Amino acid sequence: ETGVTQTPRHLVMGMTNKKSLKCEQHLGHNAMYWYKQSAKKPLELMFVYNFKEQTENNSVPSRFSPECPNSSHLFLHLHTLQPEDSALYLCASSQGERGGTGELFFGEGSRLTVL
Amino acid sequence: QQQVKQSPQSLIVQKGGISIINCAYENTAFDYFPWYQQFPGKGPALLIAIRPDVSEKKEGRFTISFNKSAKQFSLHIMDSQPGDSATYFCAASLPGNTPLVFGKGTRLSVIA
Numbered sequence: 663e664t665g666v667t668q669t670p671r672h673l674v675m676g677m678t679n680k681k682s683l684k685c686e687q688h689l690g691h692n693a694m695y696w697y698k699q700s701a702k703k704p705l706e707l708m709f710v711y712n713f714k715e716q717t718e719n720n721s722v723p724s725r726f727s728p729e730c731p732n733s734s735h736l737f738l739h740l741h742t743l744q745p746e747d748s749a750l751y752l753c754a755s756s757q758g759e760r761g762g763t764g765e766l767f768f769g770e771g772s773r774l775t776v777l
Numbered sequence: 778q779q780q781v782k783q784s785p786q787s788l789i790v791q792k793g794g795i796s797i798i799n800c801a802y803e804n805t806a807f808d809y810f811p812w813y814q815q816f817p818g819k820g821p822a823l824l825i826a827i828r829p830d831v832s833e834k835k836e837g838r839f840t841i842s843f844n845k846s847a848k849q850f851s852l853h854i855m856d857s858q859p860g861d862s863a864t865y866f867c868a869a870s871l872p873g874n875t876p877l878v879f880g881k882g883t884r885l886s887v888i889a
Contacts, residue, residue: 666820695876702786702881703881704781704866704878704879704880704881704882705821705866705879707876707877710876718876752820752821754820765811765823766813766821766823766877767822768820768821768822769820770818770819770820771819771820
């Protein structure tokens with residue numbers, strides 16, 4: 663496999679469920695990101711990890727919990743979500759923490775629907 | 778000051794025409810301005826990028842024009858093709874370890 667792979671591609675969950683989104687990058691990058699993409703809104707940065715260390719938490723509610731066990735894997739644990747959390751969640755990686763100097767490589771996203 | 782304002786929200790262009798998408802920013806400390814292209818069902822992918830030391834960058838049919846004094850930059854797609862139909866995002870970032878700030882996106886439809 664190449665690039666950035668996200669699973670599952672689609673997820674439907676109730677507000678009381680607990681689920682996780684998984685991201686894996688095969689590019690040898692050291693930085694990984696979670697973005698939220700909602701209709702008619704800018705891409706919202708949620709979390710940044712650099713060499714497995716969280717370097718940015720963009721005021722994300724605690725019902726979203728990231729985990730980065732190594733530089734190639736990133737998880738987003740979800741619990742007690744709200745319907746307004748329904749969105750496309752995009753994982754990205756880059757060589758270097760700053761996506762500005764290093765190109766961001768995105769996965770295809772996990773489409774989340776919260777009922 | 779961290780925002781990037783993108784317009785129009787949607788754009789319909791005839792095949793062979795020129796597509797123009799504009800972005801404006803306030804923070805003069807931004808020093809990197811990429812454009813990302815996203816097809817339905819896919820993640821965004823870097824299309825072209827520019828730094829403020831040049832006023833224009835061209836890659837094939839895609840050109841970024843940068844106006845530092847006006848704090849604006851735009852994407853021009855020459856000879857637009859139906860395969861260019863996608864959502865385009867402008868972005869900007871500050872020097873140092875700061876992630877990209879994205880615009881809201883422009884949905885481009887190129888019709889035959």
